[in-house]
Amino acid sequence: MTTYGNAGKGESVNEQGASMGKVVSLCKSRGFIYPSSEIYGGLSATWDYGPLGVEIKQNIQNAWWKEMVRRNENIVGLDAAIMMHPKTWEASGHVDNFLDALVDCKKCRSRFREEALEKIRVERNTDSAVCPECGGELTELRQFNLMFTTQLGPVEDAGNLIYLRPETAQGIFVNFKNVVDTSRVKIPFGIAQVGKAFRNEITTKNFIFRTCEFEQMEMQYFVRPGSEKEAFEEWKAKRMAWYIDQVGINPKRLRFSEHGPKELAHYSRAAFDIEYNYPFGWQELEGIHSRADYDLKRHMQFSGKDINYFDAETNTRYIPYVIETSAGLTRSVLVALMDAYHEEELGGNGEIRRVLHLHPQIAPIKVAVFPLVKKDGLPEMARRIEENLREDFATFYDQGGAIGRRYRRMDEIGTPFCVTVDYETMNNRLVTLRLRDSMEQIRIPIEGIADSVRKESLLYRRL
Ligand code: GAP
Numbered sequence: 001m002t003t004y005g006n007a008g009k010g011e012s013v014n015e016q017g018a019s020m021g022k023v024v025s026l027c028k029s030r031g032f033i034y035p036s037s038e039i040y041g042g043l044s045a046t047w048d049y050g051p052l053g054v055e056i057k058q059n060i061q062n063a064w065w066k067e068m069v070r071r072n073e074n075i076v077g078l079d080a081a082i083m084m085h086p087k088t089w090e091a092s093g094h095v096d097n098f099l100d101a102l103v104d105c106k107k108c109r110s111r112f113r114e115e116a117l118e119k120i121r122v123e124r125n126t127d128s129a130v131c132p133e134c135g136g137e138l139t140e141l142r143q144f145n146l147m148f149t150t151q152l153g154p155v156e157d158a159g160n161l162i163y164l165r166p167e168t169a170q171g172i173f174v175n176f177k178n179v180v181d182t183s184r185v186k187i188p189f190g191i192a193q194v195g196k197a198f199r200n201e202i203t204t205k206n207f208i209f210r211t212c213e214f215e216q217m218e219m220q221y222f223v224r225p226g227s228e229k230e231a232f233e234e235w236k237a238k239r240m241a242w243y244i245d246q247v248g249i250n251p252k253r254l255r256f257s258e259h260g261p262k263e264l265a266h267y268s269r270a271a272f273d274i275e276y277n278y279p280f281g282w283q284e285l286e287g288i289h290s291r292a293d294y295d296l297k298r299h300m301q302f303s304g305k306d307i308n309y310f311d312a313e314t315n316t317r318y319i320p321y322v323i324e325t326s327a328g329l330t331r332s333v334l335v336a337l338m339d340a341y342h343e344e345e346l347g348g349n350g351e352i353r354r355v356l357h358l359h360p361q362i363a364p365i366k367v368a369v370f371p372l373v374k375k376d377g378l379p380e381m382a383r384r385i386e387e388n389l390r391e392d393f394a395t396f397y398d399q400g401g402a403i404g405r406r407y408r409r410m411d412e413i414g415t416p417f418c419v420t421v422d423y424e425t426m427n428n429r430l431v432t433l434r435l436r437d438s439m440e441q442i443r444i445p446i447e448g449i450a451d452s453v454r455k456e457s458l459l460y461r462r463l
Contacts, residue, residue: 080171
């Protein structure tokens with residue numbers, strides 16, 4: 001098969017023709033994601049979301065919010081500050097335990113996380129303790145805290161030191177009592193939050209997979225001690241189903257992976273990752289953790305405040321157990337783009353169609369409207385249709401170039417529906433609705449466009 005552009009040297013290409021290099025190049029050229037501060041040469045491991053990137057990110061966030069908060073009467077939302085009292089991070093255990101074990105190569109200066117080095121050794125079936133890049137000698141293991149620090153206030157003083165949050169979860173735990181006291185939640189209930197998190201990551205290759213500034217979508221589900229196993233299984237199943245049904249990810253590229261005792265985070269009693277099969281192998285997309293009463297108990301201890309929950313049903317007071325679902329929003333954007341990228345040969349003549357088979361719910365533009373030609377009142381009619389659709393959908397109007405090329409441009413950015421106005425439309429008010437995945441074209445009345453788009457979106461299944 002002829003492919004669209006080249007994958008990077010040594011890069012793997014999946015059965016859909018996707019590679020990391022091709023997705024990065026599409027993201028840059030079509031305005032999804034740019035290197036941050038590019039005019040100054042960029043800044044390592046930071047990225048900016050362009051006009052289409054910000055739409056897809058927001059759509060994934062909205063789909064998650066709808067699934068977690070809107071569809072569940074017993075889950076409420078929160079938006080806590082990024083900067084928190086520094087004691088938060090002593091209580092959470094991050095000051096003492098949020099460490100990466102690192103080794104450096106004395107020869108080529110590459111830096112590795114011990115965990116990643118161990119994985120490479122297992123893959124290569126070797127226990128050799130030399131640099132996997134150049135065979136050079138490695139330094140001793142050193143511990144490195146991943147939290148960024150800064151100063152709050154004008155005086156640079158150790159007493160003003162604060163951290164940028166490395167997870168959104170603690171904003172939820174410190175507000176547990178506020179939410180219980182001010183809303184009518186009863187156990188079991190959840191608190192959900194989306195927001196930025198920061199980690200001074202050492203290994204940051206692979207585009208937006210692991211970055212120093214990223215976004216999380218986290219939900220802490222508070223349950224009666226003793227019922228955590230059931231809740232854990234329930235949320236594992238629900239979270240996996242969300243990626244398949246609502247984000248449109250191919251189930252063959254998703255799996256669960258259980259944390260062994262050595263991998264468990266300091267707060268975790270049990271944990272499963274939802275992993276995706278990236279071009280660089282199976283890696284985490286979301287973590288589901290059983291955190292027991294670790295966090296609330298520690299905050300009670302460090303703050304001196306009573307944050308026990310009174311259960312009116314059992315007439316008892318206790319610290320609830322917690323099941324956490326912790327998804328990466330920016331990492332979900334990467335997975336959605338990687339999974340949707342497809343190169344397809346058209347009509348046996350070697351022409352390649354590059355298309356993003358994005359779920360309509362997350363596609364940055366939902367409906368594009370075109371006049372077939374740029375004259376005889378067709379542009380005015382197409383413009384009116386596009387303007388009427390704007391209230392309900394993210395739309396795009398385009399009158400430049402051959403119609404086939406306009407369809408291809410929309411395929412590349414994942415627009416699921418295109419509407420074309422032609423000469424007949426002027427007489428019978430019928431337009432062509434063109435479906436991205438099947439390339440099927442159907443005639444429908446102008447008044448039925450919004451309903452057809454909604455119906456096709458609801459019925460959406462990846463071909
Ligand atoms: N509150 C638990 C927690 O933060 P985690 O497994 O460290 O757990 C959860 O992170 C999710 O956040 C990951 O599955 C991943 O999707 C995302 N994530 C973590 N570190 C990231 C990074 N440096 N860059 C992008 N996403 C990251």
